[in-house]
Amino acid sequence: MNTHPGAGWLMLLALSLTLFTGCGSGESASAPGKANPASFDSAPADIKADWDRAVAADQANQYYVAATTYIKIIRQEARLTKEQYQTAAAASDALTQRMQEAIQKGDAAARDAMQRIMMGR
Numbered sequence: 001m002n003t004h005p006g007a008g009w010l011m012l013l014a015l016s017l018t019l020f021t022g023c024g025s026g027e028s029a030s031a032p033g034k035a036n037p038a039s040f041d042s043a044p045a046d047i048k049a050d051w052d053r054a055v056a057a058d059q060a061n062q063y064y065v066a067a068t069t070y071i072k073i074i075r076q077e078a079r080l081t082k083e084q085y086q087t088a089a090a091a092s093d094a095l096t097q098r099m100q101e102a103i104q105k106g107d108a109a110a111r112d113a114m115q116r117i118m119m120g121r
Contacts, residue, residue: 035086035087035090035091036083036086037051037055037091039081039083039084039087040052040084040087042081043080043084044079047073047076047079047080047084050069050072051073051088053065053069054066054069054070054088054091055091058070058091061102061109061110063095063102063109063110063113063114064112064113064117067092067095067099067113067117068117070088070091070095071092073088074088074092098110099113099114
């Protein structure tokens with residue numbers, strides 16, 4: 001029995017992001033050795049800008065901006081190399097894990113970001 005308030009929507013988000021980011025490649029999106037941030041050096045300018053924004057937000061614990069920007073990148077799979085897709089998916093997976101851990105520790109910013117993502121805002 002899970003006694004943590006909101007654990008249900010947290011698990012739903014984790015499952016949603018995992019399913020979403022794992023689709024299309026036929027492999028685990030976050031398989032070891034698949035992440036290579038330098039792969040975005042050759043990405044189209046708009047995708048490179050989004051990548052830089054997502055990484056900066058991720059590093060600053062701006063969870064909502066980071067998560068939604070990673071998702072924006074992943075949704076453009078047709079414009080990405082396999083390595084870029086896998087890197088973005090791995091970054092998104094890692095962020096989701098970090099958010100889950102932060103929420104478990106009572107981080108209100110992580111909780112609020114997760115709620116906004118779940119509500120589609």
